[in-house]
Amino acid sequence: MSAWQVRQPGPMSSHPLEQVITKVPRPGPSELLVAVHACGVCRTDLHVTEGDLPVHRERVIPGHEVVGEVVEVGAGVGDEFAVGDRVGIAWLRHTCGVCKYCQRGDENLCPESRYTGWDADGGYAEFTTVPAAFAHRLPSGYTESELAPLLCAGIIGFRSLLRAQLPPGGRLGVYGFGGSAHITAQVALAQGAELHVMTRGAAARELALQLGAASAQGATDPPPVPLDAAILFAPVGDLVLPALEALDRGGTLAIAGIHLTDIPQLNYQRHLFQERQIRSVTSNTRADARAFLDFVSQHHITVTTPEYPMGQADQALADLSAGRIAGAAVLRM
Numbered sequence: 001m002s003a004w005q006v007r008q009p010g011p012m013s014s015h016p017l018e019q020v021i022t023k024v025p026r027p028g029p030s031e032l033l034v035a036v037h038a039c040g041v042c043r044t045d046l047h048v049t050e051g052d053l054p055v056h057r058e059r060v061i062p063g064h065e066v067v068g069e070v071v072e073v074g075a076g077v078g079d080e081f082a083v084g085d086r087v088g089i090a091w092l093r094h095t096c097g098v099c100k101y102c103q104r105g106d107e108n109l110c111p112e113s114r115y116t117g118w119d120a121d122g123g124y125a126e127f128t129t130v131p132a133a134f135a136h137r138l139p140s141g142y143t144e145s146e147l148a149p150l151l152c153a154g155i156i157g158f159r160s161l162l163r164a165q166l167p168p169g170g171r172l173g174v175y176g177f178g179g180s181a182h183i184t185a186q187v188a189l190a191q192g193a194e195l196h197v198m199t200r201g202a203a204a205r206e207l208a209l210q211l212g213a214a215s216a217q218g219a220t221d222p223p224p225v226p227l228d229a230a231i232l233f234a235p236v237g238d239l240v241l242p243a244l245e246a247l248d249r250g251g252t253l254a255i256a257g258i259h260l261t262d263i264p265q266l267n268y269q270r271h272l273f274q275e276r277q278i279r280s281v282t283s284n285t286r287a288d289a290r291a292f293l294d295f296v297s298q299h300h301i302t303v304t305t306p307e308y309p310m311g312q313a314d315q316a317l318a319d320l321s322a323g324r325i326a327g328a329a330v331l332r333m
Helices: 043-050 144-164 179-190 202-211 237-245 268-272 286-298 310-321
Strands: 002-006 017-021 031-040 066-073 086-089 092-094 127-131 171-175 194-198 215-217 227-232 247-255 277-280 307-309 330-332
Touching: 002 310, 017 310, 031 086, 031 144, 043 310, 066 127, 066 144, 086 127, 086 144, 092 127, 144 179, 144 227, 144 247, 144 277, 144 286, 144 330, 171 179, 171 237, 179 194, 179 202, 179 286, 194 202, 194 237, 202 215, 227 237, 237 247, 237 268, 307 310, 310 330
Parallel strands: 171 194, 171 227, 194 215, 227 247, 247 277, 307 330
Antiparallel strands: 002 017, 031 066, 031 127, 031 330, 066 086
């Protein structure tokens, strides 16, 4: 099969991805073999490829927003999935199930957690595998390209919104407006939020206004009103300071990314006093995924998906790195 591997992590200008011909993987016990139809291009793929995240698997195949068709069922799967089923594959692919975090419902914090496209080969390929317990049933009413970004950008954004503790009808600030942000913004709007977007790209600001934002301005510009909550999607630590300053008393800033550049020194009075707080977001639970996919089955989300052929995965990641993508790019077979 054809696949893209991370040859040597580094800047996209160094061409770290290599397209290769390799063997079709075999599904292990309790796994599914999936023919990839579409795979979202997530910023985490960029972090894996450029080396912002440490290497967990040499020459890994990135990609963890996979929509495909089951073509083989491993031993022990039972009757939950069958050949021909459409399934989704997301970032989280394994937890131990027995540690204190798993037992209390926080499997995203499991020390033994493993991830698609980082610990195991992902969806920048014709075929990939997934443990059946971590495969997702997908809602109807969406194309495969629209579904793919929902499997990480959507799920992680949904958890970030929960972590931000936005009160009903509250004012939400969103910093950065890429794949995850433009989905999460629509969830918040559907829940009655007032949305304010801070982002560097003119096209992204225009998209935010089209989707219903009350305002859209530059990444470091103050919003026109104090915010009850904010989510930082851009992996830029410098933005933590203006985001905290924009919060009203008691406001919460959730940081959505797995990677963030260093945060500058905070001033307690300006940034944290009056019970403002920062909360990180670490992966997601399968319960988060189910809740989000149920929500989007009942509230249609407009997913902006510029498409690339699978053979142009390197160009898609380069465009993402350069900020040339509005919405959530998708690779198609």
